[in-house]
Amino acid sequence: MSNSVLVAAAQLNIFNTNALNFQVIKKLKELGVDIRIFIPMDRKTQRICIQEFIAIDDIALNIGDIEIEAEIKESEYEGIKIYALDMPEYFDMDNIYDQTNEAEKFSCFCRGILKALPIINFKPEIIQCEDWPTAFIPFILKEKYKDITFYDEIKTIFTFNNIGNQGIFDIDTCRYLDITREELVSKGLDYYEQINFMKAGLLYADKITTVSTNYVKDISSQMFGNTLENIINMRQEDICGILTGIDNDSNNPQTDQRIYVNYSIDSIEGKLQNKKLLQKKLGFEINDDIPLIFFNSNLSCEKGIDLIQYSLPDIMKDNVQMIIMSNKTRCEEFQEEILEEFLQRATERYSDKFLYIPFDESMLYKCFAGADIFLMPSAIEPCGFGQLVAMRYGAVPLVKEVGGFIDTVKFFENDMKNATGFSFKYSNEKVLLYTIRRAIEVYKNKDVWINIQKNCMSQDFQIDKYIKEYIQLYSALVKERYCIC
Known part of the structure; x- marks a missing residue:
């Protein structure tokens, strides 16, 4: 042995x-x-x-x-x-x-x-x-x-x-x-x-x-x-x-053939090109001044979809764009149907700035590369895989202060210079809304935002x-x- x-x-x-x-x-x-x-x-x-x-x-x-x-x-x-x-x-x-x-x-x-x-x-x-x-x-x-x-x-x-x-x-x-x-x-x-x-x-x-x-x-x-x-x-x-x-080789915006344009921490302007091409693909206004938010997870309360559901009408009042992508859910069938119906109606109502799509592997990394904010408002998160990949592609995580998020994300609220993301403490739709709006305000200062993106991309979560x-x-x-x- x-x-x-x-x-x-x-x-x-x-x-x-x-x-x-x-x-x-x-x-x-x-x-x-x-x-x-x-x-x-x-x-x-x-x-x-x-x-x-x-x-x-x-x-x-x-x-x-x-x-x-x-x-x-x-x-x-x-x-x-x-x-x-x-x-x-x-x-x-x-x-x-x-x-x-x-x-x-x-x-x-x-x-x-x-x-x-x-x-x-x-x-x-x-x-x-x-x-x-x-x-x-x-x-x-x-x-x-x-x-x-x-x-x-x-x-x-x-x-x-x-x-x-x-x-x-x-x-x-x-x-x-x-x-x-x-x-x-x-x-x-x-x-x-x-x-x-x-x-x-x-x-x-x-x-x-x-x-x-x-x-x-x-x-x-x-x-x-x-x-x-x-x-x-x-x-x-x-x-x-x-x-x-994560595996840095397979999650590398500099070489990834799944995204529109390759880029790195030293050529981060390539991320903006990915964003514009993604906006065009989704039928959104092509505008760098509008922050693009991306959510990809199960349609479950554990992953915070209920907070998004309740806060979405207020989020849509702001000058933002949002993509919700869901993989296989762990909800009861009737809950899944209710949530999907809500998200489909939201897509129709806010068609110029909101889109719900089922999980699409060909689109997943295009969204990581094009998104400004990666939304992961999980009520409890053992580790989290999405925020690690998102940071690699310069998509800034917005998460709850819980579980693995505390181990992997440096919160802007605690350290503006070295921050890699934004956080909130309580599972409440109004608290989530406040944090999203806080991130949007920071996004308007492009120098500060680019610094956060570079902080994200410099993190090493190599397996x-x-x-x-x-x-x-x-x-x-x-x-x-x-x-x-």
Whole structure:
């Protein structure tokens, strides 16, 4: 066993928005860590991996008198070895988070990974469990495999992005984990007469990571802890916040072929050209004196869309332009329909200065390059990925003073000279409106605004900086120095 990590995850996240994203995994591999991934065999996985999956062996999981069979498969993606648990009755779908039998499918996934390790002949020093679908692995390892020599000394890390996503189910579903109801209660894993996957990860993992230092502080409070704050406080010595970071090479306005005109901190006038071409594309007035605001996120209250909804009529009274782009929402269907209807009506009413569009990858970076202000009024934000990319392209973030925003944005209100963004403290539409108007006033002073843009573009959130923190964590956990080549 030498410098080896198995990442257990519900999906192969090539879009790099999770706590432990694929760029992080690739960097760790480059630094000499034998890091591999174990995921369910869903349709998305089948499409992503160009190399065909090879069947290794079968395993069987007993649930009472029922035996469930699974096939272990192996492939590779961009130099990383990928293992998959093929259980078509559970995972042969495009969206494995379809809210049907989730407790059953992910219980079997957790058990299947551990049972598969001797078969694939891989004994990792560390299993890094990403988010609630894999959060029962530390418990199963410590309670069910403690007397089996192969599993001796394997350590676990539970890594999560959002404490609000906990995996809570009916308590009787514990049978899929091969745990009795009585055992669940005796081990402290019951949760208001239910089962909570995240609670298991927080209690039984050797170490815990999330996506920013300030988010650790947030979730230790009753306001943001989502009922798990007592456990967070109990595990303070074992939990750390590690920023996700971004890849500077793929987020570089100087070379990015997705934007209209390339530019850099030394040729920032190129950003103005992008803005004018974007205004033309959207049918807005081509005018540098009008600040262009861009929002890109889920249509959810967590991301602050309700504040935008309530403040929009007042925002539209000002001399501004705004683009709302939404990716897949996490709202209830009726909420999504109401919000989309509102935004479509707003597009018709303010057609010369407001536009709502569904997520469009071809437009995303054009908006980053053309926008003056990147609006991200999240009520709670573990880390935030959008503001890191926005700053790289000189779009000034306007955010709430919470979570990862505090770790990544230097607020104008606190330090005008070194500022990289604007902030507000309270989730209130009037407070948001005031902050937007404050930013608009500053925008009118072009010298000050260009200085803020250059401050943004000079920030370094390169992913390599945060890789070292994982290396240090691994080294502390296994009491030896991990290779940094």
